[in-house]
Amino acid sequence: MRLQRPCLSEQEKTEISMFSSWLLAIGDGLIGTLDLHDPQDTRNIQISPQYIIPFHETALTDLIQFIYDDDTLHNPSASTVSTKAIICPKNETTDEINTHVLNMAPGTSxxxxxxxxxxxxxxxxxxxxxxxxxxxxxxxxxxxxxxxxxxxxxxxxxxxxxxxxxxxxxxxxxxxxxxxxxxxxxxxxxxxxxxxxxxxxxxxxxxxxxxxxxxxxxxxxxxxxxxxYARTINKSQGQSLNKIGVYLPQPVFSHGQLYVALSRSTNPSTLKLLIVPNDHNKDNETKNVVYKDFIREINSQ
Incomplete structure (x- = not known):
């Protein structure tokens, strides 16, 4: 697993082990409460506060600054920029974030x-x-x-x-x-x-x-x-990132998307989520869509 690295302390190994188990449980759809509108495939899960940027008026700017800090924006390099990203479910949202970060970056456009x-x-x-x-x-x-x-x-x-x-x-x-x-x-x-x-x-x-x-x-x-600066969850598949922000103005809508988004991280301490609350969830709750019948079919082969 990409999370395992040499020269880790015992505390880091414990944190990574717990994070890995949590990711696997999300990927298998084993945690959270059943969604009444789709109890077969969807659960509502709570995200630990350590991964959450609380929602407020300028929360998106806070998420951007966590990923693209002043040093990254003012002194970017291929090695630093290529290992950071903000990911979200839809293309329209990535366009919004890209424009936001570009406006924050120094220089004349x-x-x-x-x-x-x-x-x-x-x-x-x-x-x-x-x-x-x-x-x-x-x-x-x-x-x-x-x-x-x-x-x-x-x-x-x-x-x-x-x-x-x-x-x-x-x-x-x-x-x-x-x-x-x-x-x-x-x-x-x-x-x-x-x-x-x-x-x-x-x-x-x-x-x-x-x-x-x-x-x-x-x-x-x-x-x-x-x-x-931002990309969709689907476009991030297969990539390992040193710093990742997950922006969810709306919940994920497809099987395994939440697992893919969270598991791009190479270190649980460099992962942050910004969830926009609505009538059905708080800013530390979101939906996880997992087609369990599909997983059972794959496991039985």
Whole structure:
């Protein structure tokens, strides 16, 4: 397990053992009270106060400062930024956090606007400009696409959204840190993969998104980058982080999400949760969704 490390004191070993057992119980859905609306798969669990940032008006800022302290924001490096993250259930929430952290980071931001056009599915271009004005296209955001308004600062961590040059380590999902912002290109340093430390240039490219619910495909010319201070729980799977914040403005909604979020931590002392309370839970309570029938089926094989 990623929690076990050499040179631990007996107290640390005990704390880690208890934390590991707690994580496994969450993963198996063994703790908490049954949710009356879904008693088969969902339980309400209480989180120990040591992992909780109490909810208040500026609690999100407190969570951000726990993960991205002043030293990290003012003197970032690939080794420090790549091992920290705030994770949450939905993409919309990650966008909110990314904007919040960017505003807290020092430096002057540079904004790059995309050029958006449509490709009608029918091949008929008549009245396209009238039906789908540019202002409407600029508002569209899709998974795997950069935003129309891409705001960046030097030292901002970003993720690459397309395969540009795999031989140079520029693959979809590669994490980068911005080193220079120029009018036509963005210089970045690679933080993950086989080319860590290399500086490369990212150009604007044409990206196309096709959605069967829309009568057109969106063609967007933009830098294939997205800010990566925060990420979704699903995107964090398989990663080990030295400092992690879990932001839950709403409960998890899928099997095993809470376990995945909590188990990214390599040390229980570097984990914090911010839970937004509602009519059904306090700021130290949240839902855990576990499909026990699925687990039993896997264990029986």
């Amino acid at each position: 540079v904004t790059y606007h995309s050029k958006d056009t449509v490709i009608p599915h029918t091949g008929n271009n008549e009245d396209t400009d009238l039906l789908y004005p540019v202002e409407y296209l600029n508002m569209l955001n899709f998974k795997g696409m950069p935003p129309h308004k891409l705001e960046l600062k030097v030292n901002t961590p970003v993720i690459l959204l397309r395969n540009l040059n795999p031989t140079q380590g520029l693959c979809n999902g590669t994490r980068l840190i911005v080193t220079q912002l120029l009018p036509a290109i963005v210089e970045v340093q690679i933080m993950t993969g086989t080319s860590i430390g290399h500086r490369v240039y990212i150009p604007r490219i044409n990206l196309t998104h096709t959605d069967q619910e829309l009568p057109f495909s969106l063609k967007r010319k933009q830098f294939p980058l997205k800010i990566r």
